[in-house]
Amino acid sequence: MLFYSDLIGKLVYSETHAPLGYLQDILFLNGDTPRVTSIVVTEQGHHREIPITALRAINNHIEIKRGEENNTKALSIAKVLLDKQIIDLVGNKVVRVNDIVLQDIPTLSLSGIDIGFSGILRRIRLERIIRMILQQFHIDPPLQLLSWGDILTLELSGGQIKLKHHEERLAKIHEEDLADYLETTNVQNVEIFLKSLGTQQSAEVIKNLPVNYQVELFQSFDARKAAELLECIEADEAVDILLALERVKRDKIMKILPTEKQAAFHQLMTFSRTPVGKIMTNEFCAVESHMTVRNIMKFIRRNTSDFTSLGAIYVLNRDGQLVGVFSPHELLMQDSDTPAYKFMVAEPIVVLLTTPIEVVVYKLLKYKITCLPVVNREKKILGIITIDNVSDILRKKIL
Amino acid sequence: MMNFIRKYRRRLLLFLAVFGPATITAMADNDASGVATYSIAGATLGYPVLFILLIITVLLGITQEMGIRLALVTRKGLGDLIRERFGVRVSLFIFACLFLANMGTIIVDLAAVKTTSVILHIPAIPAMIALIIISFFFVTKGNYKINQNIMLVSCLFYLTYIISAFRANPHWVLAITNLVIPHGVAITPEYIRNYIIIGLGVLGTTVTPWGQFFISSFAFDKKIEAGRLKYSQFETYWGAFLTDFFSFFMIVATAATLYIHKIPLISGEQAALAIKPFAGDLAGTLFAIGILNAGFMGIVIVSLSTAYAFAEFFGLSGGLDTNFTKSKIFYIIFLSQLLIAGVFVLSPNVSLFKLVIASQALNAMMLPFIFYYLLKLTNSHEVMGAHTNSVFQRRFGVVAVVVISIASLLALIFTLIR
Numbered sequence: 151m152l153f154y155s156d157l158i159g160k161l162v163y164s165e166t167h168a169p170l171g172y173l174q175d176i177l178f179l180n181g182d183t184p185r186v187t188s189i190v191v192t193e194q195g196h197h198r199e200i201p202i203t204a205l206r207a208i209n210n211h212i213e214i215k216r217g218e219e220n221n222t223k224a225l226s227i228a229k230v231l232l233d234k235q236i237i238d239l240v241g242n243k244v245v246r247v248n249d250i251v252l253q254d255i256p257t258l259s260l261s262g263i264d265i266g267f268s269g270i271l272r273r274i275r276l277e278r279i280i281r282m283i284l285q286q287f288h289i290d291p292p293l294q295l296l297s298w299g300d301i302l303t304l305e306l307s308g309g310q311i312k313l314k315h316h317e318e319r320l321a322k323i324h325e326e327d328l329a330d331y332l333e334t335t336n337v338q339n340v341e342i343f344l345k346s347l348g349t350q351q352s353a354e355v356i357k358n359l360p361v362n363y364q365v366e367l368f369q370s371f372d373a374r375k376a377a378e379l380l381e382c383i384e385a386d387e388a389v390d391i392l393l394a395l396e397r398v399k400r401d402k403i404m405k406i407l408p409t410e411k412q413a414a415f416h417q418l419m420t421f422s423r424t425p426v427g428k429i430m431t432n433e434f435c436a437v438e439s440h441m442t443v444r445n446i447m448k449f450i451r452r453n454t455s456d457f458t459s460l461g462a463i464y465v466l467n468r469d470g471q472l473v474g475v476f477s478p479h480e481l482l483m484q485d486s487d488t489p490a491y492k493f494m495v496a497e498p499i500v501v502l503l504t505t506p507i508e509v510v511v512y513k514l515l516k517y518k519i520t521c522l523p524v525v526n527r528e529k530k531i532l533g534i535i536t537i538d539n540v541s542d543i544l545r546k547k548i549l
Numbered sequence: 550m551m552n553f554i555r556k557y558r559r560r561l562l563l564f565l566a567v568f569g570p571a572t573i574t575a576m577a578d579n580d581a582s583g584v585a586t587y588s589i590a591g592a593t594l595g596y597p598v599l600f601i602l603l604i605i606t607v608l609l610g611i612t613q614e615m616g617i618r619l620a621l622v623t624r625k626g627l628g629d630l631i632r633e634r635f636g637v638r639v640s641l642f643i644f645a646c647l648f649l650a651n652m653g654t655i656i657v658d659l660a661a662v663k664t665t666s667v668i669l670h671i672p673a674i675p676a677m678i679a680l681i682i683i684s685f686f687f688v689t690k691g692n693y694k695i696n697q698n699i700m701l702v703s704c705l706f707y708l709t710y711i712i713s714a715f716r717a718n719p720h721w722v723l724a725i726t727n728l729v730i731p732h733g734v735a736i737t738p739e740y741i742r743n744y745i746i747i748g749l750g751v752l753g754t755t756v757t758p759w760g761q762f763f764i765s766s767f768a769f770d771k772k773i774e775a776g777r778l779k780y781s782q783f784e785t786y787w788g789a790f791l792t793d794f795f796s797f798f799m800i801v802a803t804a805a806t807l808y809i810h811k812i813p814l815i816s817g818e819q820a821a822l823a824i825k826p827f828a829g830d831l832a833g834t835l836f837a838i839g840i841l842n843a844g845f846m847g848i849v850i851v852s853l854s855t856a857y858a859f860a861e862f863f864g865l866s867g868g869l870d871t872n873f874t875k876s877k878i879f880y881i882i883f884l885s886q887l888l889i890a891g892v893f894v895l896s897p898n899v900s901l902f903k904l905v906i907a908s909q910a911l912n913a914m915m916l917p918f919i920f921y922y923l924l925k926l927t928n929s930h931e932v933m934g935a936h937t938n939s940v941f942q943r944r945f946g947v948v949a950v951v952v953i954s955i956a957s958l959l960a961l962i963f964t965l966i967r
Contacts, residue, residue, distance in 0.1 A: 235633075236864065247864075270641070273638070
């Protein structure tokens, strides 16, 4: 998770490592996914807008490629968002914008607003020190974040930061909505966000997250916290998570759980189940995220001629990790020069080799999809399970 | 003829509709710490201190007018605008300045209540506790209209100062001429030193940092329309005149008695006690009642202004029209100041006399920072549109910032050298 205030004031370099000036502002396109369009760099009072497509790296410094076109219609974070008043649906003042949360997966965009005291501390560069001091006293101040999904983007163009709901409802966002929102961000983001929720609410949110998120989250929790959360989740979902974890971790968590829960979980885990690996197929099509529609079409024609069917096309990043999915229909609707990352659905639903087949079926039906990718812990696709693969099991259940 | 009357009546109604914020802010300038400062100034410096009072009145009128104009044109408070245009750092800094200065003023106000209640034979500690509780209910339970009326009615108590002044039999010619040019005293280095430090105190108690924040948020609370700008502007000048009209009599009352007879004040609030032999029991008692009332006004308004400013800087809902649960933090800040002041005043080891001038001089020292941002905002075409400052206002503001900064430095040097 990136914070606006951490980026502002950083030196921006060209490809040849010549300093261009300091980062002054970030411009974004208003909308449900507020993509960053350009950055404003200032050097000796002279401002310059550089489109985000020229951005090469954001690390300790920011590096850009040479000259590209400007973008109009973009809003400025400094002018429209930062320090401005947030009001609720009926116009009551709620709080001010203390900082902006950015995410860079799949593209650099705004994902939320920091409305907490941590945000103020970060702005005056004291957050780290004060957090360190507080941790000495075992106090971990929660981050207070507002998701972008809570803001009426239409109002923003009119200069108002208005929430979609009444002030009191802020803490009572529906857990499924929250999970939906969190799916579009990365796992560190989710972890930080969950800190601001209570155990019961965290559990509700986690339950609705994709499996790979669940696994990553539970790996990072200590056994006690993991057990507390699992107790709040329905047994079958809890078992799914447990089975996906490493054996050592799983055993540790099981020991802490109350005896009756242990027994229930144990029974579910030893349930006769068909291993996913046995029924999955490697007849799937995966493309890289930067490939254009034209190239993807070519790729499909060349590589999938022997397929029985093609329900979905998966999108991989440079490391070969699964980052998105789209249907053939979605593909046909695009211009031939559009790259895959622009229209894919990010963070698709996945299952693991250890997922019980009942859960696989459940997911296929719940999300009304025809195939599910099976991934390993590194998010690499191992194969897919289509509705055809599980039709036997379905028939047995129904008939 | 009828037309004329109708037109006139309409004007008067319009004026009365916006009547309030500026008068209340200006009158609250004469809170107990104000009374104490004016008394000390009159007693230590005599009539010549009246000279700066006239200049301060102009400064008060001009800066308050900027404040209300800013609020009515932008529909935002000073705190809102500082946060939005200058960011978190500046906001935190200005809020810290304001909080410090206000804490000083509230402590002095409460201390004055403590001292005067002794003079009036009311037990001091229960009186203070009662006052804190009353203030809290006044603000949390009362509604805007009632509160404003109570505030305006309690302004009537200031008439007591005029009575006190007349009973003190002052040298009116000397008093009036000193408004134009300071004269009639032996000018010694000691006198100049006192003049700068106490003069700064007089400035800080009349033109206050909190006054700048309060007037804009209060105007906003009252929901004055931008179209009524002219009437509100007139009211600010009227308020500035009114506040210093009463300050004038406070200074005259003590100058005519304590300064003439060379009686040093041990405590500002003891002015009430000290003028008795010269002005009679009634004047003394009236003075004491005036201070008690002024203490109440000061405590409520100054602590409210901190809470208002906090709500603006950090965007929380707050204000007299919202109920308790909704603006909890607003009221917590309001109450915690009263409690801190209470603890401070009850601890016996604090020299409250020194605190009076020190706290008001501190108020004055914060002014250049606040004026800087006030001027930046009201000079900005982007913020004010057609309502930017006139050339005179701009220049007067800049000169004021420079002069106050120099006086603050001098006062600091004098205090440290001693």
